[in-house]
Amino acid sequence: MYPEKPWKSISKEAIACIQHFLVVQHDARYTVDQALTDKWVSDKQCLIDIAKLEEEVGKQWLTLELDQAGHFVEKM
Numbered sequence: 001m002y003p004e005k006p007w008k009s010i011s012k013e014a015i016a017c018i019q020h021f022l023v024v025q026h027d028a029r030y031t032v033d034q035a036l037t038d039k040w041v042s043d044k045q046c047l048i049d050i051a052k053l054e055e056e057v058g059k060q061w062l063t064l065e066l067d068q069a070g071h072f073v074e075k076m
Contacts, residue, residue, distance in 0.1 A: 002015065011040065013039055013040035013043075014040050016040070017030075017035070017038045017039075017040040017041060020034070020035070020038070021035070
């Protein structure tokens with residue numbers, strides 16, 4: 001289903017997470033809470049990358065931000 005380029009370099013965890021997002025049946029698709037606790041999304045490096053992306057585009061999709069240690073903290 002995924003062509004070798006660029007998917008060969010994508011981790012199995014990332015592909016599994018993406019597959020959960022692409023489920024057609026609403027009840028079987030990841031919820032926001034499930035997505036945020038997925039093994040791949042909750043990886044520290046992934047969280048740092050998401051925060052950097054949000055900063056680059058000037059829009060924050062998550063309601064959390066990283067502290068200096070790289071952990072997400074709730075905004076006040």
